[in-house]
Amino acid sequence: MGGAFEFAGDGTQAGTHMVEPAGGAMAWPLAQRAAVYRAIFERRxxxxxxxxxxxxxxxxxxxxxxxxxxxxxxxxxxxxxxxxxxxxxxxxxxxxxxxxxxxxxxxxxxxxxxxxxxxxxxxxxxxxxxxxxxxxxxxxxxxxxxxxxxxxxxxxxxxxxxxxxxxxxxxxxxxxxxxxxxxxxxxxxxxxxxxxxxxxxxxxxxxxDDAPMLQQAGWAQRLPLAEVVFEDRWGRPCAWVGRAPNPRDLVAAVQPGCADMGPRRIVCLTEETTEWLYLLGQEHRIVGISGYTVRPRRARQEKPRVSAFLSAKIDQLLALKPDHVFGFSDLQANIAAELIRAGVAVTVFNQRSVEQILAMLAQVAALVGCSDVAAGHLAAMRARLQGMQEAVAQRLAAGQRRPRVYFEEWDEPLISAIRWVSELIGIAGGEDIFPELATQPHGKDRIVHDPQEVVRRAPDVIIGSWCGKKFRPERVAQRPGWSDIPAVRHGQVFEIKSADILQPGPAALTDGVEQLHRIITEWMDRHGHDRTV
The missing domain is CATH 3.40.109.10 (NADH Oxidase)
Incomplete structure (x- = not known):
């Protein structure tokens, strides 16, 4: 497309030249304008x-x-x-x-x-x-x-x-x-x-998709701008229109970008860093992923799977010539040690809380030169969490109460919510019935040894996420004494897929907490005024 696209005073160039209009003093900040143009050009x-x-x-x-x-x-x-x-x-x-x-x-x-x-x-x-x-x-x-x-x-x-x-x-x-x-x-x-x-x-x-469906199918093509813009008379060309800017150049010119720095051949041993790099537009840096990766779906088709959670195919992984490996938790310490001995740079995160997840995302973004891009994503996540808290506060002010929530991460033995899930339950409007266990980082320390203790704590809502195994609400209801639990009596037993809530990354802070919020606020709206429930 030739030329240079520029917003006067911004010093940002790419694509085709465009002069700031006379009303430029009233223009929004650069990133906000970028978001508007991006939505227009990427709408499908x-x-x-x-x-x-x-x-x-x-x-x-x-x-x-x-x-x-x-x-x-x-x-x-x-x-x-x-x-x-x-x-x-x-x-x-x-x-x-x-x-x-x-x-x-x-x-x-x-x-x-x-x-x-x-x-x-x-x-x-x-x-x-x-x-x-x-x-x-x-x-x-x-x-x-x-x-x-x-x-x-x-x-x-x-x-x-x-x-x-x-x-x-x-x-x-x-x-x-x-x-x-x-x-x-x-x-x-x-x-x-x-x-x-x-x-x-x-x-x-x-x-x-990058282009409209009908355009990809060859049904029709977008007309050049010069063919649809006239001046003074129908059919008279508008000389100043010239050649239209490429929409991708236009968006790239006014939105924050990633610097060409940091590791270029990354292996992600868990899903959260894979999803995050895709969200940052840096998927080209990924050369290997975990076999448990399901977010984003396309990653499973595009990237080789070289690890489970507790083990990795070290020879296959090293054959990919990674210059950095991202891992999660002390449970991957042995994998990390073997890779370090092989001369590979390894970063293992150990995020367990909402704030630690946000900090991890910021660190990964900084390593690949995407701090500015990440800032927009992280701000949106924080704003959404704040919006949920405000929605809950309004319900509490109207006399509704928070439901007691039992989150089950595993069924044999019973394992309750990890810290970030417990925190998200609170943000979404509920009360974790085992807050004392949530602070324990390892599943073995969050075991509910006596299933009757769940009955005694009488959760209003039960949410299951059996870490890669299909949740069975009917099995929950059949446990001895559990038919007396309010959540079971009133049909408030739900599943949230583990990929959405047990991934300590973008998934938990977006789709996972959204599902929690929907389940909990629907309970508040239906039962929140009834103190006998």
Whole structure:
């Protein structure tokens, strides 16, 4: 793309030249502008989802973003319906499939190619929302007398707001418009005059592609900017537009980057450093990972697996010629010692608390020259934890109480929550029933020797995470005397996957604590006022 992209006064260059506008004094700080451009350029119309769920707090932020969209005459025509009922989802899916077939017929020669495209994820997405125009829109004349379709344009702004916010949150969103509006309106009991315009599929995804799906499939390509921007007359070129900047150059120019320093051939003996390096955009430095790695999923396809937790294939590991190895806990001391004797630089972390996890992440980032990039991630994690505490404080002020929580890390023997999990339970709104055990770093020192002690402490919520083994709530309920536990009586027995909560890294501070917060706050909202529960 040639030239140099520059924000005046920033001294940041990359890509194509761009001059700061006259209103530059009102501009946001560099990193904040970068986030806006990145969300715009990396937004994707998602069709493939990875299951899971979207935390209530995240949904709330996305809905607020949608509701703060501009609208002609401030009419706010959008109405959003959350579709949770499985039968309703099936009916919406069937309606989309009907229209998909009709669209293929209407496309003629391109019909077969169209049918090969995945055009919706209604049955796969964690969330389905229908966006509709409200009834009675005819009364809004301001801005619509000659252009009545501006209600649709306004609602589209709300969807775009939600879309960009979802990308910033790392959540996929796909807009499905292949349906007969009257049929969808009938399924959802909409009043006369209401008009559905979008079915939004929302949820976790495995990845965001570098380019839009239809572009990758060869259906269409993005037009050059110069072909869609005119001056004074239709079709008259706008001379100053020139060649458009590459979006990747634009984002790179205004966001913090990583320095070209530090180790370049890293082996990660546990998952948390692998996930963190991927989040920092430094996965190219990783040459080997743990066999237990599941986050991110792509790492298992991209990197050789050379270790378990207590053992490693030392010969295979050394054959990768690592210049640094990251490990976790004293339990990997023997692996570390053998690698050190072989001349490899080894850093073994021993993080057990939330603050120690955050410190570990900062240290890894510094080693690979990514402190500035990491600062944004760490600030977001801290802000989210603070937001959870504030949400809990509001419930406590309204008279709700914290639930007593028993977290089970293993079942034979019973092992209770490690320190960071215990702390996250508190942040999420609960009370760990074995706080005295949580301070012990080793599982053998957190054994609950008498299962009846759990009965005596009467947890309101039980959460199992059997460290790589599937949690069985029915087995928990069948333990002698456990049917009297409030959590068992009221069906408050849940699983959080060990990869999400027992990984002392990004997972525990994001997906893990989000699940804790959802489980605990739902209990508070349902039972928190009842002191007899």
């Amino acid at each position: 119309d998602m069709r493939h989802f990875a299951g899971g769920e979207v935390a209530t707090a995240v949904l709330h932020r996305l809905l607020l973003a949608a509701h703060h969209a501009p609208s002609v005459g401030f009419m706010q025509p959008w109405r959003l319906i959350r579709v949770r009922d499985a039968a309703l989802r099936q009916r919406l899916h069937a309606l989309v499939e009907q229209e998909r077939q009709r669209t293929a017929e209407a496309l003629g020669e391109r019909g077969a190619a169209f049918l090969r495209l995945k055009v919706q994820g209604i049955l796969d997405a964690a969330e389905v929302w229908v966006v509709a125009l409200a009834e009675g829109r005819e009364s809004h004349v301001f801005g619509r007398r000659t252009m009545p379709f501006m209600d649709v344009a306004s609602a589209a702004c709300a969807i775009q707001n939600m879309w960009l916010a979802a990308r910033a949150e790392g959540v996929g969103l796909g807009w499905v418009s292949i349906f007969e509006p009257a049929a969808v309106a009938a399924v959802l009991d909409m009043p006369a005059g209401a008009l559905p315009i979008a079915i939004l599929c929302l949820g976790p995804v495995e990845r965001f």
